[in-house]
Amino acid sequence: MSDHVFRKIEMTGTSTKSQDEAIQNAIAKAAKSVRNMRWFEVVESRGSIINGAVAQWQVTIKIGYAISEQ
Numbered sequence: 918m919s920d921h922v923f924r925k926i927e928m929t930g931t932s933t934k935s936q937d938e939a940i941q942n943a944i945a946k947a948a949k950s951v952r953n954m955r956w957f958e959v960v961e962s963r964g965s966i967i968n969g970a971v972a973q974w975q976v977t978i979k980i981g982y983a984i985s986e987q
């Protein structure tokens with residue numbers, strides 16, 4: 918197993934259904950342009966409220982990806 922060097926980016930995903938879906942949305946969007954993603958960590962979770970009910974989840978995550986050797 919070789920040693921790796923990682924870089925992190927921060928993204929905020931949103932969903933009207935759940936925190937999990939908000940995370941999945943952020944990762945799916947990042948996957949379109951970021952290669953070698955390995956892990957994520959939840960930095961912040963918040964949401965909006967309309968008429969006394971949760972209207973949208975907003976989850977900020979950091980995604981770690983390996984820097985590839987070229």
